[in-house]
Amino acid sequence: GAGVSQSPRYKVAKRGQDVALRCDPISGHVSLFWYQQALGQGPEFLTYFQNEAQLDKSGLPSDRFFAERPEGSVSTLKIQRTQQEDSAVYLCASSLGPFTYEQYFGPGTRLTVT
Amino acid sequence: AQKVTQAQTEISVVEKEDVTLDCVYETRDTTYYLFWYKQPPSGELVFLIRRNSFDEQNEISGRYSWNFQKSTSSFNFTITASQVVDSAVYFCALTLNQAGTALIFGKGTTLSVSS
Numbered sequence: 572g573a574g575v576s577q578s579p580r581y582k583v584a585k586r587g588q589d590v591a592l593r594c595d596p597i598s599g600h601v602s603l604f605w606y607q608q609a610l611g612q613g614p615e616f617l618t619y620f621q622n623e624a625q626l627d628k629s630g631l632p633s634d635r636f637f638a639e640r641p642e643g644s645v646s647t648l649k650i651q652r653t654q655q656e657d658s659a660v661y662l663c664a665s666s667l668g669p670f671t672y673e674q675y676f677g678p679g680t681r682l683t684v685t
Numbered sequence: 686a687q688k689v690t691q692a693q694t695e696i697s698v699v700e701k702e703d704v705t706l707d708c709v710y711e712t713r714d715t716t717y718y719l720f721w722y723k724q725p726p727s728g729e730l731v732f733l734i735r736r737n738s739f740d741e742q743n744e745i746s747g748r749y750s751w752n753f754q755k756s757t758s759s760f761n762f763t764i765t766a767s768q769v770v771d772s773a774v775y776f777c778a779l780t781l782n783q784a785g786t787a788l789i790f791g792k793g794t795t796l797s798v799s800s
Contacts, residue, residue, distance in 0.1 A: 602785055613689075613776050613790030614730070626785055660728065669784035672718045676730035 573597075575677035577663050583683045584653045592648045592680045594663030602669055603646050605638055606662040608679070614662050620646060621669055653684045687712045689779050691791035698767050698798055706762045706794045708777030714738075716782035719753065719760045724774040724793070736760065767798045 576595040584590050596603050601622055606614035607630075616630040622643040631638070635653075640646040650657055660681050664674035688711040698704045710719065721733040734744065736753050744751050748765045764771055774795050778788040 604787060606787075611792070613778075613792050614788070615790070616787035619785045619787060621785055627787070630787070662730065664730075664788075672780055673720075673732055673735055674788060675732060676722075678727065678729045681728075 575663055575665055575675055577661075577677040577680050579680060580678060581681050581683075583685060586654060586684055587652050589649065589651045590653055590682065592650075592661050592682070594646045594648070594677060596644065596646070596663070596665030597675055598644075600665035600667055600675075601643075602666040602671070602674075603640060604664045604666075604674060605646070605648050606664065607632075608660040608662055610659075617648070617661075650682075653682075655684050658682055658684045687714075687717075687779055687781065687789045689777050689789055689791035691775075691777055691794050693794045694792070695795045695797070698796070700768060700798055700800050701766050702798075703763060703765050704767050704796065704798075706764075706775050706777075706796070708760045708762065708791060710758050710760065710777070710779045712779060712781070714781050718780050718782070720778040720780070720788065721751070721760075721762050722776045722778060722790075724776060726773070730776070733762075764796075767796075769798050769800050772796060772798045 603620040605617040608614040619627040620640040635651045637649045660679040662679045663677045666674045690709045717738045723731045750763045752761045774793045776793045778790045
C-alpha cells in the first residue's frame with residue numbers, strides 16, 4: 572500500500588494475556604520505529620530498526636515488551652502478560668533511510684487492557 | 686537531554702480566525718531537526734513540516750506558516766483563516782542529526798475550530 576498500515580486497529584486484552592501488534596511500513600523504507608502514546612500525551616519512543624537489525628530498544632518499558640523485524644519489512648511488537656498500564660495507542664512509523672528524518676506514521680493500534 | 690514544550694494544552698477559535706501554536710525546544714546539539722505533525726480524530730499523525738537547525742528562514746505553505754527562531758529556541762506554527770477541518774491535535778517534535786534517532790514530541794496542542 573501507499574502508507575504505513577497497522578493491525579489490528581483495536582485490541583482488547585485481559586490482564587495477563589499476550590498480544591501481538593503488526594506494522595507494515597512503506598515499501599522500501601529502511602527505518603522503522605515504534606512509539607507508545609498514552610491518552611493526552613505525545614508519542615514516546617519504544618524501539619528502532621534499521622532493516623532487520625534492532626539498533627535501539629532503550630524505550631521499551633519492561634522485558635515484557637519485545638519487537639522483531641525478521642526480514643527487514645513487517646515488524647511485530649509483542650507484549651507479554653499485559654498489564655493495565657500498557658493500555659495506550661501503539662504507533663509505528665517508517666522512514667526511507669537512517670538519515671531521512673521525516674517519519675511517516677501508521678494509524679496506530681489502540682490497546683485496552685481490562 | 687532534549688525536550689519539547691507546548692505550553693498551550695487547548696485552543697478554541699472561530700472559523701477564519703488566525704491562530705498560533707507555540708513550541709519551545711531544548712537541546713545542546715548544534716545540528717537538529719524540528720517538525721510539526723497533525724493528529725486528526727482518526728488518530729494518524731500527518732507530517733506537516735521539517736526544518737533543520739541551520740535554516741531559520743520562515744516558511745509559508747498555503748494557510749500554514751512557521752516561524753523558527755534559534756535565539757528563543759522556538760518553532761511556532763500559525764494557521765491563517767482557520768477552518769473547521771483544522772481541528773486536531775498538533776505536535777511539535779525534535780530529532781538529532783544521528784542515524785535512527787527517534788522523534789521527541791511535545792504533549793500536543795488541541796485546536797478546536799468552530800463554525
